[in-house]
Amino acid sequence: MKLTRRQVLAGLVGLGVAGLGAGGVRYWLGRPENVASHDYELIAAPLDLELVPGHKTPAWAYAGQAPGLELRCRQGERLRVRFINKLEVPTTIHWHGIRLPLEMDGVPYVSQLPVLPGEYFDYDFITPDAGSYWYHPHTASSEQLGRGLVGPLIVEERESSGFAHERTLCLKSWHIDEQGAFTDFSVPREAAREGTRGRLSSINGVSLPTLELPAGQVVRLRLINVDNTITYRLNLPGAEARIYALDGNPVAPRPLGKDYWLGPGMRLDLALKVPAAGTELSLRNGPLRLATLKSLASAQAAGDWPPALPANPVAEPDLSQAxxxxxxxxxxxxxxxxxxxxxxxxxxxxxxxxxxxxxxxxxxxxxxxxxxxxxxxxxxxxxxxxxxxxxxxxxxxxxxxxxxxxxxxxxxxxxxxxxxxxxxxxxxxxxxxxxxxxxxxxxxxxxxxxxxxxx
The missing domain is CATH 2.60.40.420 (Cupredoxins -  blue copper proteins)
Known part of the structure; x- marks a missing residue:
């Protein structure tokens, strides 16, 4: 039985976190590479985060991290996730952007009953479209998403995309005070207006991170807005960047331009041509820095822009009969x-x-x-x-x-x-x-x- 390198590495990672009880363990170690399936066990449980240095925030997390474990499969494969609820409240998982059967959609009392504390639910569906997606509850959403129950789901193209490097960036602000304690996730005065904003911005759970990228390479940045409220006005001053997909669906590559407005739930796939080693770029929300992108020397030859991504098999509406x-x-x-x-x-x-x-x-x-x-x-x-x-x-x-x-x-x-x-x-x-x-x-x-x- 032949194994892919990724299967072996993923299996070893699973063993390295002490078995199934640790959460987030992939249990498909040993599956042959021609079986179109990736299986995960995903546990929701409390987790203390140090979002503010020296202080603990009582978050809720998938697979022991917030944002949650990055789930991956290939387009057309069956994704099977055993979801285990170790919180003290009911919850579900909605797979945002995925075209799937109703019973897998994760909306309580519409597609399923809530998953009660101590229970599990098996999500099982085909992923028809490649792209950047995410998952989150559809129960008590302002609190559950606010506490950290969000995570990326990446559906890889059937064939190579042409990108040798990629990073997934989950954008989220946290409703916490200076001591890391949660503040209100929804304030009536704000809910009746633009929505209740968090105070501390983060990418992949880290505020103002420095992200290292290989100089001269074209890197795919999968930006996912998992925030409760904020629309980000994304911009990368001085960068060579092109848009390759919007909300999981490919578009004809075009320059990023001055900025792109990314609302809650939305995704943006950018190709970034990383500048010379030692250069720093600022990923910003309007004038506010979200992260520093730092280029490191790379032994690889400089990369070129990949071709456009293949279209997803979405039915074309006939406007003449609509x-x-x-x-x-x-x-x-x-x-x-x-x-x-x-x-x-x-x-x-x-x-x-x-x-x-x-x-x-x-x-x-x-x-x-x-x-x-x-x-x-x-x-x-x-x-x-x-x-x-x-x-x-x-x-x-x-x-x-x-x-x-x-x-x-x-x-x-x-x-x-x-x-x-x-x-x-x-x-x-x-x-x-x-x-x-x-x-x-x-x-x-x-x-x-x-x-x-x-x-």
Missing amino acids: ETLRFNFEWAALLASPNQAGPARYWQINGQAWDIDDKACADRPIATLKKDGHYIFVLRNMAQYQHPIHLHGMTFKVLDSDRREIIPYFTDTYLLGKNETARIAFVADNPGVWMFHCHVIDHMETGLMAAISVV
């Missing part, structure tokens, strides 16, 4: 009166505010679509705040906007700007009841979510 549906994303703070029973509702879609505590809410979908039907959604933001609009279970094509020029592309999350109207289109080819919501978490939890049924 039915048009309209969705207004509205501010509705008047619904949140002091005498209101249940959760606050500051936001609504087409006059309907989602009740995060109503287990039957998904039984009243905002729209019912015909399976394999072609649809255009007109998304209208009637507020002064941005909304990254995310659709579960399917991939849509962004067509155009009344606020900016759009080169049409496929995605699962679109950053709808203030007072913007945009059109998206897709083929409703995945039956089920799918969540359609803003990925600013406390917007979602205060009304800005709906169910879309495909039958």
